[in-house]
Amino acid sequence: MSGVAHERTVLEADSLSLRFGAIHALRSVSLRVDEGQIHAVIGPNGAGKSSLLNCLSGFYRPQAGSVRFCSKDISGLKPHRRAALGIGRTFQGIQTYSSMTARENILSGFHARMRTGFIGGLCYWGAVRHEEETFTAKAEAIIGFLELEEMRHAVVGDMPYGIRKRVDLGRALALEPKVLIMDEPMAGMSTEEKGDLARFILDIREGLKIPVVLVEHDMEVVMAISDRVTVVDFGEVIASGTPAEVSDNPRVIAAYLGGAKS
Ligand SMILES: Nc1ncnc2c1ncn2[C@@H]1O[C@H](COP(=O)(O)OP(=O)(O)OP(=O)(O)O)[C@@H](O)[C@H]1O
Ligand SMILES: [Mg+2]
Structure with missing residues (x-):
């Protein structure tokens, strides 16, 4: 033990x-x-x-x-x-989507938490949109916390390794x-x-x-x-x-x- x-x-x-x-x-x-x-x-x-x-x-x-x-x-x-x-986690290596921006990557982390889910989301678009608004505000909080304000709209593939890892961390934090x-x-x-x-x-x-x-x-x-x-x-x-x-x-x-x- x-x-x-x-x-x-x-x-x-x-x-x-x-x-x-x-x-x-x-x-x-x-x-x-x-x-x-x-x-x-x-x-x-x-x-x-x-x-x-x-x-x-x-x-x-x-x-x-x-x-x-x-x-x-x-x-x-x-x-x-x-x-x-x-139970959140980050993996060895890079997990971010290189063609997406820092904010989009962090937003993608919220999808594991979405109450509506993907199929449900297709049926209940209004509910999804409400959740998206909430998640956008939360993503901004994470961006502030990780000091990514300057890079929020930059494409992750163009970023230095250390910043990409920070975005990775932001995705994990999106799961709260x-x-x-x-x-x-x-x-x-x-x-x-x-x-x-x-x-x-x-x-x-x-x-x-x-x-x-x-x-x-x-x-x-x-x-x-x-x-x-x-x-x-x-x-x-x-x-x-x-x-x-x-x-x-x-x-x-x-x-x-x-x-x-x-
Ligand atoms: N999916 C797997 N299939 C077969 N063997 C595995 C698998 N995962 C781990 N092992 C084996 O289990 C042992 C422990 O591996 P593990 O990856 O946990 O080590 P580690 O401490 O993380 O090493 P490192 O510091 O190199 O990352 C090793 O002998 C490894 O080859
Ligand atoms: Mg290891």
Whole structure:
């Protein structure tokens, strides 16, 4: 177990095991994300970090273990149902539509929330239009939050990588998530772009009160912004605690230096 769950626990994985044939991607992995936390998941390449995130968001189905969201067992729910409940995520790489503007991309994020849905939307155009107006106002709020005002009408394909990733984040925020899962959001970014994104992630925790689960390889960033760190190696949790606690842990040091594990 990752610890005793309490009222403030938002997302919890309990003893997840996931196999792909002979590969044991996760071995009884537990994780607990509380309100107000930036929770980093770190570990060497192939350790199982993305697999864990995919089990949380429902893209992978573990053979054993359970996932709870706000105390509700969601282990059986498909990804879109989990997204509708409030589990938002950004993916590795770029997810934006390159021929659309920043605002259009953010607006596209609202469609997962639309009450009317696509087929219903064809029948009830008035209801859709009302929702669109509400979403346009909310998109503008996200544009302000992410400081994208100057670029709102620019085509995303022409933007620098770091800005495109910010638009990506805007799309995820459009879901009004109760928790946000991010898989290596800073990969491929310049130091300046990483700094900007780190600031927005802190603002998401502080200003929007959305806890964040973050896979990140840049240890400087992880140590600077995380409240909790879970370290995974060969599909197992080898340490969990504050950044200071895990960075002093001999098993963590050994895993990162590639030496023998204690
Ligand atoms: N869909 C899949 N099919 C088969 N094997 C998979 C699949 N997804 C992950 N794996 C395997 O599971 C193990 C864990 O992979 P995972 O992608 O979770 O690692 P990771 O910690 O995210 O690594 P990285 O830092 O390189 O992104 C690896 O051995 C990987 O090859
Ligand atoms: Mg990965």
